[in-house]
Amino acid sequence: ASAASTTVRNQSFSSINSDDISYFKKILGERGVVQEEEKLDDANTDWMRKYKGSSKLMLQPRSTEEVSRILHYCNSRCLAVVPQGGNTGLVGGSVPVFDEVIINVSSMNNILTFDKDSGIMVCEAGCILENLISFLDNEGYIMPLDLGAKGSCQIGGNVSTNAGGLRLIRYGSLHGSVLGLEAVLANGTVLDMLGTLRKDNTGYDLKHLFIGSEGSLGIITKVSILTPPRLSSVNLAFLACKDYTSCQKLLSEAKRKLGEILSAFEFLDIKAMDLVLKHLDGLRDPLPSSMHNFYILIETTGSSESHDNLSNCYFESVPFSHITREKLEAFLLESMESGLVTDGALAQDINQASSFWRIREGVPEALMKAGAVYKYDLSLPPEKMYDLVEEMRERLGDAANVVAYGHLGDGNLHLNISTQQYNNSILSKIEPFVYEWTSKQRGSISAEHGLGLMKADKIHYSKSAETVQLMAAIKRLLDPNGILNPYKVLPMSVLSQIGG
Numbered sequence: 488a489s490a491a492s493t494t495v496r497n498q499s500f501s502s503i504n505s506d507d508i509s510y511f512k513k514i515l516g517e518r519g520v521v522q523e524e525e526k527l528d529d530a531n532t533d534w535m536r537k538y539k540g541s542s543k544l545m546l547q548p549r550s551t552e553e554v555s556r557i558l559h560y561c562n563s564r565c566l567a568v569v570p571q572g573g574n575t576g577l578v579g580g581s582v583p584v585f586d587e588v589i590i591n592v593s594s595m596n597n598i599l600t601f602d603k604d605s606g607i608m609v610c611e612a613g614c615i616l617e618n619l620i621s622f623l624d625n626e627g628y629i630m631p632l633d634l635g636a637k638g639s640c641q642i643g644g645n646v647s648t649n650a651g652g653l654r655l656i657r658y659g660s661l662h663g664s665v666l667g668l669e670a671v672l673a674n675g676t677v678l679d680m681l682g683t684l685r686k687d688n689t690g691y692d693l694k695h696l697f698i699g700s701e702g703s704l705g706i707i708t709k710v711s712i713l714t715p716p717r718l719s720s721v722n723l724a725f726l727a728c729k730d731y732t733s734c735q736k737l738l739s740e741a742k743r744k745l746g747e748i749l750s751a752f753e754f755l756d757i758k759a760m761d762l763v764l765k766h767l768d769g770l771r772d773p774l775p776s777s778m779h780n781f782y783i784l785i786e787t788t789g790s791s792e793s794h795d796n797l798s799n800c801y802f803e804s805v806p807f808s809h810i811t812r813e814k815l816e817a818f819l820l821e822s823m824e825s826g827l828v829t830d831g832a833l834a835q836d837i838n839q840a841s842s843f844w845r846i847r848e849g850v851p852e853a854l855m856k857a858g859a860v861y862k863y864d865l866s867l868p869p870e871k872m873y874d875l876v877e878e879m880r881e882r883l884g885d886a887a888n889v890v891a892y893g894h895l896g897d898g899n900l901h902l903n904i905s906t907q908q909y910n911n912s913i914l915s916k917i918e919p920f921v922y923e924w925t926s927k928q929r930g931s932i933s934a935e936h937g938l939g940l941m942k943a944d945k946i947h948y949s950k951s952a953e954t955v956q957l958m959a960a961i962k963r964l965l966d967p968n969g970i971l972n973p974y975k976v977l978p979m980s981v982l983s984q985i986g987g
């Protein structure tokens with residue numbers, strides 16, 4: 488059975504009453520206290536429509552001070568809370584399990600400062616990722632992370648999940664790009680760690696505790712982030728490989744030959760491609776001449792003095808450069824000659840580039856449209872990754888469609904098992920097998936999505952008992968009543984040792 492159906496409400500949490508509502512209205516005004524059924528229904532339901540809470544209250548603070556006052560009050564009343572950003576999380580972490588109060592930071596969406604020389608941006612947690620991307624584009628910079636959910640997800644949610652996405656291979660994880668942050672603890676204490684320095688070794692670097700802790704240690708209210716300059720040449724290739732071994736070899740070759748200009752290396756198998764073409768409107772197979780088993784997207788980004796080809800541009804303001812384009816073309820040619828690549832297309836303009844990206848970024852949406860889906864987000868040694876997919880197909884036979892794609896360049900497989908309806912007999916064939924398999928390879932059962940509710944009690948597959956105990960001690964220290972995102976991240980057996 489799923490985590491949602493086996494979790495029991497912690498009875499030491501209070502339920503909201505009319506005094507609580509009056510108090511919150513005093514702090515936030517009528518606007519910041521949401522009780523309308525329709526809005527609550529959306530906020531109680533996750534993106535996949537798989538997890539559903541029954542919260543009767545959503546609070547929308549507009550400042551750190553308001554977040555601090557709300558949390559101080561909730562802590563003193565023992566009211567459990569769920570921090571929420573864009574609600575695009577994929578592990579049931581962003582919605583209540585029972586009647587927890589939703590604290591949604593969407594209204595805190597100001598860009599506070601941007602330094603044009605260093606590229607350091609300070610903004611509030613509720614800024615939507617796509618808005619930050621557009622803002623930076625005008626300034627000649629880019630965000631160091633990009634993902635399919637950019638139109639809805641927020642930087643606070645990205646930092647809280649330590650989201651990886653499509654550019655990690657080039658710019659690294661948010662543990663590197665986030666220079667500082669401001670967070671509010673369960674008791675309302677505001678921690679100002681909003682540094683803008685590249686280097687700062689004064690004691691323990693506590694911001695890292697909040698990056699990837701999924702709202703279980705505090706609410707992130709502001710973020711300071713180092714953004715890279717937008718480089719003048721971006722090129723994108725959509726390739727086909729006949730087997731998985733070729734994909735893997737292509738990755739080693741790309742790392743060696745495209746090295747410093749490689750900015751994405753993504754893969755999808757034929758099942759993922761079929762789903763996208765079937766369920767998303769307006770997309771065509773870029774390589775229609777024959778059937779292919781695997782597809783790879785390679786993006787290169789580099790600087791260049793050659794700005795002469797304005798009709799061939801990828802971003803409106805970014806001309807294709809012949810130099811980096813030639814490098815990618817030469818790589819493609821070689822890879823086709825050696826047989827690693829069986830077919831390929833280079834994006835000729837911005838529209839073609841976005842339709843290539845839309846195919847890869849659209850896989851989660853296509854899966855959603857196809858019905859019920861079991862999602863696994865695994866870090867595995869690339870040479871072993873597809874063995875798991877094939878074993879899973881054998882185990883499940885015709886009962887489900889086993890779909891594989893992901894950030895191959897980062898060793899991150901998105902294994903998705905698509906069925907008509909959620910079904911415990913299928914689930915019992917998938918779990919614990921998938922976690923045991925991953926654990927045996929010393930992989931991670933959550934590469935980038937987090938543990939949320941779905942995998943809170945699975946943490947031991949990737950972390951030792953001693954490590955989990957230390958995490959629990961940190962949780963206890965920062966949130967002694969356990970009000971922040973209960974039932975998530977750490978197993979109930981560990982969490983229940985914390986008061987409530």
Ligand code: FAD
Nearest residue numbers: 572573574575576580581641643644645650651652702707
């Ligand atoms: P939410 O979903 O609202 O919250 C996520 C978690 O963070 C929850 O536990 C919540 O309690 C907590 N949280 C949110 N805001 C705060 C805050 N201010 N302070 C403290 N805690 C907070 N993830 C990847 O890593 N890579 C991808 O490529 C990727 N692609 C995606 C594509 C699609 C189509 C979708 C739907 C999701 C994708 N995701 C991906 C998953 C998701 O983790 C990210 O979309 C994103 O980081 C979540 O941000 P959000 O604002 O929606 O956070």
Ligand code: 2HG
Nearest residue numbers: 635848851862893901903
């Ligand atoms: C992606 O890379 C996201 O598209 C979603 O991380 C992965 O749906 C998934 O499993």
Ligand code: ZN
Nearest residue numbers: 652894901935
């Ligand atoms: Zn991903």
